[in-house]
Amino acid sequence: MCSFSQEIKALLALRGKSFHPSGDFQEKTPFWCLDGLAEEDVRGVMARSVCAKSAFELWGHGQTHSELRTSLLNYPSENMSPFMHKDSTYRINVYTFNKTLEFPDRIKRIDAMDYLPFEGTVSLKSPQHIFCLLEDYGTDPNDIPEHPNYIYFGRWIADGQRELIRSHSVKNRHFIGNTSMDAGLSFIMANHAKVNENDLVFDPFVGTGSLLVACSHFRAYVCGTDIDYNTIHGRGRSSRKNQKWRGPDENIRANLRQYGTEEMYIDVMISDASKPVWREAPLFDAIITDPPYGIRESTRRTGSHKDVTKHADGIYLESHVPVSQAYHLSDIFTDLLNFSAHHLVVGGRLVYWLPVYRPEYSEETVPLHPCLRILSNCEQTLSSHTSRRLITMEKIRKPEELDGLAQFADGRFSPYQGHNAFREKYFSGLNKRCIKEDNKAVVNGQ
Numbered sequence: 132m133c134s135f136s137q138e139i140k141a142l143l144a145l146r147g148k149s150f151h152p153s154g155d156f157q158e159k160t161p162f163w164c165l166d167g168l169a170e171e172d173v174r175g176v177m178a179r180s181v182c183a184k185s186a187f188e189l190w191g192h193g194q195t196h197s198e199l200r201t202s203l204l205n206y207p208s209e210n211m212s213p214f215m216h217k218d219s220t221y222r223i224n225v226y227t228f229n230k231t232l233e234f235p236d237r238i239k240r241i242d243a244m245d246y247l248p249f250e251g252t253v254s255l256k257s258p259q260h261i262f263c264l265l266e267d268y269g270t271d272p273n274d275i276p277e278h279p280n281y282i283y284f285g286r287w288i289a290d291g292q293r294e295l296i297r298s299h300s301v302k303n304r305h306f307i308g309n310t311s312m313d314a315g316l317s318f319i320m321a322n323h324a325k326v327n328e329n330d331l332v333f334d335p336f337v338g339t340g341s342l343l344v345a346c347s348h349f350r351a352y353v354c355g356t357d358i359d360y361n362t363i364h365g366r367g368r369s370s371r372k373n374q375k376w377r378g379p380d381e382n383i384r385a386n387l388r389q390y391g392t393e394e395m396y397i398d399v400m401i402s403d404a405s406k407p408v409w410r411e412a413p414l415f416d417a418i419i420t421d422p423p424y425g426i427r428e429s430t431r432r433t434g435s436h437k438d439v440t441k442h443a444d445g446i447y448l449e450s451h452v453p454v455s456q457a458y459h460l461s462d463i464f465t466d467l468l469n470f471s472a473h474h475l476v477v478g479g480r481l482v483y484w485l486p487v488y489r490p491e492y493s494e495e496t497v498p499l500h501p502c503l504r505i506l507s508n509c510e511q512t513l514s515s516h517t518s519r520r521l522i523t524m525e526k527i528r529k530p531e532e533l534d535g536l537a538q539f540a541d542g543r544f545s546p547y548q549g550h551n552a553f554r555e556k557y558f559s560g561l562n563k564r565c566i567k568e569d570n571k572a573v574v575n576g577q
């Protein structure tokens with residue numbers, strides 16, 4: 132799962148800092164050692180991260196308790212003493228990963244650390260300083276070793292924001308829909324997008340606005356569009372179990388009000404993402420979105436295969452009734468990347484979910500754009516055959532700087548042309564499969 136490292140990298144980048152893991156870094160281990168960070172940077176990252184549980188200043192480590200002791204005795208005493216002097220209060224916690232230690236064993240571990248020069252007084256309730264012994268028993272619950280694989284000791288600095296997953300759970304949210312994005316993932320997306328205070332963030336497939344909720348929590352101004360009238364106006368059938376119709380004031384603004392961020396709400400409007408209504412300018416600091424996959428909601432756009440009469444100035448006749456046609460996945464992503472290339476500021480980020488049919492997935496199938504560079508691509512498995520990938524891209528140049536690259540007649544770039552015709556086939560194949568799965572879900576009554 133790469134979303135953890137991408138989240139930490141993005142949060143460090145927000146503070147102008149780089150990600151420097153220690154030499155033997157392995158992404159999949161539960162404990163990471165990062166070098167070269169000041170305490171205020173660690174606090175800043177932890178004030179936003181929903182992936183990281185806790186951060187510590189590492190004082191010593193080793194494969195055995197004896198190695199840990201040697202390592203700790205080599206830690207400079209001048210770094211320890213401000214936290215151990217006689218007027219201080221402290222507590223030692225023991226954390227284990229992949230094993231539960233009985234209380235007496237925890238006490239034994241703490242007592243065994245008597246070689247450390249603690250001069251202060253123990254305070255279990257409100258200590259000034261908290262120290263932690265961390266034991267890593269690997270990640271396989273079916274093969275838990277008797278002794279830890281690795282042990283760390285350090286001073287606790289800060290906890291992450293996992294509490295946000297509970298406090299912002301869609302279960303207790305005022306306005307929800309069938310496809311409302313889970314709170315944890317919404318915050319991860321906002322972090323991948325480096326959403327910052329006073330940024331302007333846009334979601335072109337806004338639905339019930341879960342992504343706007345997360346971005347507004349980080350004090351960004353938020354706006355969105357959706358093709359669905361009922362969703363934008365909070366009308367129609369309720370997605371709640373015991374409620375038939377949506378109640379009054381069930382809308383995105385009310386969601387932000389629920390979390391105390393209504394002042395960050397710009398607005399949402401009905402608009403088809405295939406026909407953007409925005410003036411041609413780099414308007415947004417971030418675009419974060421969950422496009423329709425056709426599994427729980429149809430992928431439609433306005434328009435017709437027939438010729439529709441328009442006035443010469445492009446306005447439809449008064450008698451015109453808008454109709455919709457299928458919006459193929461490959462077109463959705465072509466439009467999304469082109470829109471982002473034109474409407475993000477340079478350095479701004481696009482974060483979105485790409486549906487994947489796993490047996491046919493390869494990195495080749497991820498849409499590209501010469502104005503956007505891919506920063507990360509993290510998989511979330513949905514079933515044995517399907518998954519979705521969280522793609523993070525950054526705008527690196529303006530479209531005006533593209534010379535002689537494959538372009539559509541309207542000046543847009545094809546993320547598939549010139550790379551691999553296979554991609555087009557892949558997306559139309561996926562589209563058909565999604566529709567089949569959708570029908571299956573309906574038959575099964577899900």
Ligand SMILES: C[S@@+](CC[C@H](N)C(=O)[O-])C[C@H]1O[C@@H](n2cnc3c(N)ncnc32)[C@H](O)[C@@H]1O
Pocket residue numbers: 308310311312335336337338339340341342356357358359362402403404405420421422423424428429430431432433458
């Ligand atoms: C996966 S949902 C987004 C859910 C949203 N993130 C939330 O938390 O509620 C995709 C949304 O795209 C909208 N949509 C589908 N086709 C569209 C189009 N052509 N233009 C704009 N929105 C569209 C659907 O109405 C749906 O609300």
